[in-house]
Amino acid sequence: MVQPRLFGLGILLCVGGCAGLSQQQCLKRDWYHNGMADALDGRSTNQLDDYEKQCLKHGIKPDRQRYREGYADGRRDYCTAGNGYRLGLHDMPPRTEWCSNDDFTPFRESFESGQKKYQQIRRQQAQEAQRRHIEQRIRTIEIELMNKDLSDGRKQALESERRRLETQQIIDRVLPEGGVRFTW
Structure with a gap:
């Protein structure tokens, strides 16, 4: 045994x-x-x-x-x-x-x-990595939005991307098994 x-x-x-x-x-x-x-x-x-x-x-x-x-x-x-x-x-x-x-x-x-x-653990690890990636990207966008020299077009694009990422975060909390994944 x-x-x-x-x-x-x-x-x-x-x-x-x-x-x-x-x-x-x-x-x-x-x-x-x-x-x-x-x-x-x-x-x-x-x-x-x-x-x-x-x-x-x-x-x-x-x-x-x-x-x-x-x-x-x-x-x-x-x-x-x-x-x-x-x-x-x-x-x-x-x-x-x-x-x-x-x-x-x-x-x-x-x-x-x-x-x-094993597969469940790997899925959870991938979801956690995705969550960290989204959080990091939102932080990067927020830092970039502080730039006073940013063009209006770039500012709009960043704000749009941040809203999409925040929406993805909400979906991930509601459907933690990754039921929906958007590709933006």
């Missing part, structure tokens, strides 16, 4: 390992948990060869046995519903060929649930 404390482990290890391992990282690496995280993330055992190449540059040899033990345990827990949800939530591709028929349905359903949550 996937332990909750391992849910982000694969991502953390990748952050530390994908760009190249330092001497400290090679020395302090927990090779068992590294193997488990790689399996839970659906990586192949070839990943160990990459770690070994990186660590040998520092004169350090990974504990291949501990890595393989962790990998075997992670591989056994890969097809759990919890891991399926985690993979979906982090938009990681599933290795469904690793799952037996008994494990596949709960894994797939949980993966799809995680994917839906």
